[in-house]
Amino acid sequence: MRPVTLTVNGVRHELELAPRELLVHVLRERLGLTGTNVGCDTSSCGACTVLLDGESVKSCTVLGVQADGAAITTIEGLARGGELHPVQQAFHDHHALQCGYCTPGMVMAAVSLIESGEARDEESIRNGLEGNLCRCTGYHNIVEAVAAAAGKA
Ligand code: FES
Ligand code: FES
Numbered sequence: 001m002r003p004v005t006l007t008v009n010g011v012r013h014e015l016e017l018a019p020r021e022l023l024v025h026v027l028r029e030r031l032g033l034t035g036t037n038v039g040c041d042t043s044s045c046g047a048c049t050v051l052l053d054g055e056s057v058k059s060c061t062v063l064g065v066q067a068d069g070a071a072i073t074t075i076e077g078l079a080r081g082g083e084l085h086p087v088q089q090a091f092h093d094h095h096a097l098q099c100g101y102c103t104p105g106m107v108m109a110a111v112s113l114i115e116s117g118e119a120r121d122e123e124s125i126r127n128g129l130e131g132n133l134c135r136c137t138g139y140h141n142i143v144e145a146v147a148a149a150a151g152k153a
Helices: 023-030 086-093 103-115 122-128 139-149
Strands: 002-008 011-017 049-052 055-058 071-073
Touching: 011 023, 023 049, 049 103, 055 103, 086 103, 086 139, 103 122, 103 139, 122 139
Parallel strands: 002 071
Antiparallel strands: 002 011, 049 055, 049 071
């Protein structure tokens, strides 16, 4: 076991982690942040996407010990004072979810895309979200929501 410090949604956690524990399991099972989903466990679907020091990462591809000292934001960390984050609100307004399983990861990827200035138009949004799969194939409304949140709609 190794001592690891993670700041998750602004809260500092000191944990003892086995070297093989994946970040997604640390978030879900150690910290109870079950908004981050596991879809494939093979880095294909993006359901587990979180922000690691501001960059979107698939948390099933990161070991918990690799995130030592990092600041992590999960879907639970986006809303402020009872107000949805603008990307969450845009997903709501544009009906950008069906079963919702992919939604947390999709929202986190969208936040990163917008914050990096890469959500420029429909094509760049589609390219930027390529690593996040929606099994309901509801991509059209997702792209509209991201464009709206990016001020491009
Ligand atoms: S669970 Fe991480 S990419 Fe699918
Ligand atoms: S809304 Fe169901 S997987 Fe995307």
